[in-house]
Amino acid sequence: AQKITQTQPGMFVQEKEAVTLDCTYDTSDQSYGLFWYKQPSSGEMIFLIYQGSYDEQNATEGRYSLNFQKARKSANLVISASQLGDSAMYFCAMREGANSGYSTLTFGKGTMLLVSP
Amino acid sequence: ETGVTQTPRHLVMGMTNKKSLKCEQHLGHNAMYWYKQSAKKPLELMFVYSLEERVENNSVPSRFSPECPNSSHLFLHLHTLQPEDSALYLCASSQVQGATEAFFGQGTRLTVV
Numbered sequence: 001a002q003k004i005t006q007t008q009p010g011m012f013v014q015e016k017e018a019v020t021l022d023c024t025y026d027t028s029d030q031s032y033g034l035f036w037y038k039q040p041s042s043g044e045m046i047f048l049i050y051q052g053s054y055d056e057q058n059a060t061e062g063r064y065s066l067n068f069q070k071a072r073k074s075a076n077l078v079i080s081a082s083q084l085g086d087s088a089m090y091f092c093a094m095r096e097g098a099n100s101g102y103s104t105l106t107f108g109k110g111t112m113l114l115v116s117p
Numbered sequence: 118e119t120g121v122t123q124t125p126r127h128l129v130m131g132m133t134n135k136k137s138l139k140c141e142q143h144l145g146h147n148a149m150y151w152y153k154q155s156a157k158k159p160l161e162l163m164f165v166y167s168l169e170e171r172v173e174n175n176s177v178p179s180r181f182s183p184e185c186p187n188s189s190h191l192f193l194h195l196h197t198l199q200p201e202d203s204a205l206y207l208c209a210s211s212q213v214q215g216a217t218e219a220f221f222g223q224g225t226r227l228t229v230v
Contacts, residue, residue: 004159035218043205045221091160104150104173105219107160 004092004108011113013082021077021111023092033077040088051075073115082115120144123208123222131230138193138225140208147192148213151183167213186188198229
């Protein structure tokens with residue numbers, strides 16, 4: 001079974017609108033971390049936002065927020081007020097285990113977001 | 118200067134060549150990683166070095182050989198590769214302790230001909 005599932009291969013949004021990118025995960029660990037990365041065409045994976053499994057509040061970083069629904073095992077990324085520069089691949093990732101000593105991540109297949117003027 | 122730097126950015130090599138990918142991080146991290154990103158597949162973790170010791174080798178063929186001479190540098194030595202090894206190879210670094218994010222380089226786009 002996939003550990004990280006991103007069901008949207010591609011999403012389209014108009015500039016200045018909000019968009020939600022879906023992510024569900026599968027783990028039996030009690031302690032884990034969820035991450036979102038952005039990968040523009042240049043190739044670099046850019047860290048956007050992190051949510052710990054014990055965090056009670058949804059994480060927010062500027063225009064990015066993570067809608068964390070623990071019981072549903074979902075960690076959707078919400079981008080408010082989309083900009084043209086937001087066009088990129090977006091990856092959801094999970095780090096399992098508490099204090100495992102390093103940060104190996106399991107990634108989903110990604111969602112391609114295209115922002116139109 | 119970016120936090121994690123990879124060179125070269127692009128590499129074309131024949132199946133009989135030997136080449137090396139280089140990764141350097143300037144973030145003071147003590148764990149480094151190689152990931153492989155093939156078309157239409159999720160990123161695959163290849164190797165992990167924690168405190169300069171290799172701690173994970175995820176069933177990677179021996180034609181890929183990592184080297185971590187110190188906590189700031191990571192190499193991936195390549196020899197007798199196959200065309201299916203063509204991919205984007207991403208290096209990342211992080212702190213060892215805590216649920217911290219990994220920071221990635223821009224990757225090396227490798228084409229094996």
